[in-house]
Amino acid sequence: MKSWVTVKAFTDVASAQVVSDLLTGPGIPNPIHRPPASQCCGGECYLWVPPERAAEARTALEGSLISVDELTRLALASSPPDHAQEKT
Numbered sequence: 001m002k003s004w005v006t007v008k009a010f011t012d013v014a015s016a017q018v019v020s021d022l023l024t025g026p027g028i029p030n031p032i033h034r035p036p037a038s039q040c041c042g043g044e045c046y047l048w049v050p051p052e053r054a055a056e057a058r059t060a061l062e063g064s065l066i067s068v069d070e071l072t073r074l075a076l077a078s079s080p081p082d083h084a085q086e087k088t
Contacts, residue, residue: 004031004048007057014075016045022064028053 007030010016016032023030034045049057 003051004033005051005054006033006046007049007054008047008061010045010047011043012075013045015072016047018074019061019064020047023047023049023057023060026056026060028057028060030057 008016008019010019013032013034020030020032028049030047030049032045033048034043037043
């Protein structure tokens with residue numbers, strides 16, 4: 001099993017997917033992890049990256065200029081992706 005570290009937590013999958021796209025561009029693997037308890041409710045989820053890419057991912061996220069309002073707008077613009085499930 002591959003080891004992952006959390007670089008950001010979210011209260012909904014749609015927001016996690018928007019931020020995930022920021023890391024996909026530079027080629028950083030970043031599955032969205034949803035604990036079993038939140039699978040049915042669309043609740044909390046975490047953006048994971050490999051430990052060796054964590055610093056790079058955090059730097060990329062800190063450098064992004066997405067405001068909370070913009071993140072919310074983008075997240076609500078489409079329905080949650082089917083593939084945003086726990087990956088281990």
